Amino acid sequence: MSWSGVYSFVKRIPRGRVVTYGQVARALKLPGGARTAGRAMFACPSGRGIPWHRVIGAQGRILIREPQASLQRKLLESEGTQFAGLRVDMAAHEWKPARKKKKSGRKKRSHKR
DNA sequence: CATCTGACGACCG
DNA sequence: GCGGTCGCCAGAT
Secondary structure, three states: OOOHHHHHHHHOOOOOOEEEHHHHHHHHOOOOOHHHHHHHHHOOOOOOOOOHHHEEOHHHEOOOOOOHHHHHHHHHHHHOOOEEOOEEOHHHHEOOOOOOOOOOOOOOOOOOO
16 A cells, blocks of 8 residues: 555644544545555654554544553653643644645635634 | 454543 | 554555
């Protein structure tokens, strides 16, 4: 499988921001959903500048096992991501991609409803 | 070719 | 809040 799309997506995640496997799966329309997203991350080649640690499980929970889990948490904290106990503060760090491909984002929220 | 497992998520008790 | 189960896809044995 070409996880290139997934890697590109992950690479676009801004520093101090995080996304869940489910979000990645939905944004890229991956078949199988979160599972496929997780597989893609596992197969993520190291040394490619891919911030794999910014991809976490639902509700900002780290699902992977050690020692990657500790490493991930360390990296996230190092980037400014704050942890609320054993999970990431999703309310403050959940990254919402504007578009699946291309850059540029645009918000159109007139104001609150 | 068949079966199990795995960086998941949602649902149920 | 926690634990167990099912569905989903791909790779490994």
